[in-house]
Every structure is written in structure tokens, then in C-alpha cells.
Amino acid sequence: MSLGILCSRIRVEEKLLFAELDRRGVQYERIDDGDLIFDLQRTTFPFDVVLERSISFGRSLYALQVLEARGVACINRADVVAICGDKLRTTEALIRSGVPTPRTLLAFTTESALEAIERLGYPAVLKPVVGSWGRMITRINDRDAAEAVLEQLDVLGSWQQHVYYIQEHIAKPGRDIRAFVVGDEPICAIYRYSDHWITNTARGGRAENCPVDGAVGDLALRAAQAVGGGVLAIDLLETSDGRLLVNEVNHTMEFRNSIDTTGVNIPARIVDYVVAEQRTKNRAHRG
């Protein structure tokens, strides 16, 4: 059964995955999303299983839909990527499954967004529905800031930035938690410490091991299941009164800072999952 790795830029994570596949002698081919041309009249695709590692939400979303329509088993599935790549859809999926998440309001005009921000109270957090690495996430501390940010988005933003996703601000204890889930198992987690309120390691957050047994692992697994499951990274927030909330779920997770920190060989666990998926597909193929 042939395995393809859909990717664009080769990050540290992709190199680690390639190295793990090579170490095990697993045959695979890189599929560069920049070179892809799908002939939509063709009903087949020369791979049975594809691991999606594209850096682009748009490319992966559409590529996976085309692949799945041609019988390719994708990790993660297109519906999972569609949910995780859009913060509104993630929030909706979490709420439907009873997974605790920060209170979130949605509005479509600067006037209604301002009213929504005031309804939540200051500070509030304004996020683009599509985006990653902590970019364009704004903590709004007062009405002056709200009016300024909303006006800038109204004038300069794309249509997607006119979808105002407004969240209650959680006073984190100087850290948040990222938990990694592969299939039905929360495999490890890290605390991400930062002096800044945005704690992404992409923005300089410092990683420390976080025990994944107990509440963190349980909630991470529930969040992963809420969005459809697969290979996922779940970002959790700790509230001042001791609750855990799910902030977001990442479908093409970066993990370079979490292997040594946790002692868990994350790329090996991902490859385990991919190989198992190949076997499942193979058995189904043989009927």
C-alpha cells in the first residue's frame, strides 16, 4: 500500500517524520502541494494513504477533499481539517460535545462586534477565524482599543477578517498547555510559559513537561474526539478557579519543542498511527 506525505515547506517536523519512516524502511513519497495538479475527471490517485503535513490550510483542505473522493485514506481527514482550521467550527464542535471552551461571541459588523466585546467585558480577545502561530490575535483592553482595532479590520481586512470571533479573556497563570493526541491516546503534553499573554512556542514560549495522565489527558482526548479524531494538538487554558478549557485544536501540529521536553518520541507515535492506518486500508482492500 503506497504512502504519500503531502507537504509544502519542510519544517523540522517533516524532517523528523521522514527520518522515522526511513529508519523503519517504510516506503513513502513526498507530494509537494505546490506541484500538485488534480485532473478532476480522473477518479483515482496513485496513493492509498496520505499523511497531510501541508503548511497551508487552504491547500490541505481542498487537496484532502479531492483525495478522499478518490478513495485515499487521509491523516487527518478533510472534515477534521475543516473543523480545526476554522476557529468558529472548532468552537461549535467543542460545544456540541460538551467540551469546556472559553465563552465566544460572533458578529459581522463593527457595530455588532463592539457590542459583543462590551457584552463580554474588557479585556476581550479578538481572533481571526483562520490563522495560526498567534498571528492577528488581539487583546482588547478598553473601548478606545476596540474601536481602533475594529476600524482597522473594517478598512484593511479581508472578508474573513470581517467575521468577528470574540472570546472572553482567560487570565492564564503565565502558561498554557499543549497536549498531543494520536488516535485514542493522549501521548504527552507540555506547559508553554511566556511573559507575554500569547504563549505559542512559535512566539517564543518556553516548554516544560506537563503530566498527561488525569484531567489534561482526559480533556485533550475529548476535544480530539469532538473534532473527529486523528493526529492532533490541543491547546488548553487553566482558569484562576482551577478549571481547564480547550482553546483550540491544531490539525498539522508542530512538535519540535516537545520531544526532548516530554521524553516522548512524537514522530514515532505518528508513524505508528500511519502504519496502522495503512494496515487497516490494506485489509479493507483485500476484503
Next chain:
Amino acid sequence: MNCPECDATLTLDADLIEGEIVPCADCGAELEVIATQPLALALAPEIEEDWGE
């Protein structure tokens, strides 16, 4: 191999693969490996709105 942006001499790993991003230590430009045999580098594309994890 020199940086296509600032012409500084680059110190590069031997195991570079196509698609990998390497920074120029002198000017900070992100360079993409567009071929390995022979090695060819170009300025990496700017980050797009939908990029991430």
C-alpha cells in the same frame, strides 16, 4: 554558496532536502532549498494568511 539576498557566504548542513528553509545568518533572509543536486537556494515565499499548524 552565497545568499541570494545579501551575497554573504552561507554555512550549510550537508543533509539539506528540497523544500527546507534555511536562514541567512548575515541578513536574516529565509531561503528555500529549491534543488539539492546541484544545490540551489531562492528567497522563500512570504508567509500567507492561512499558513500554520
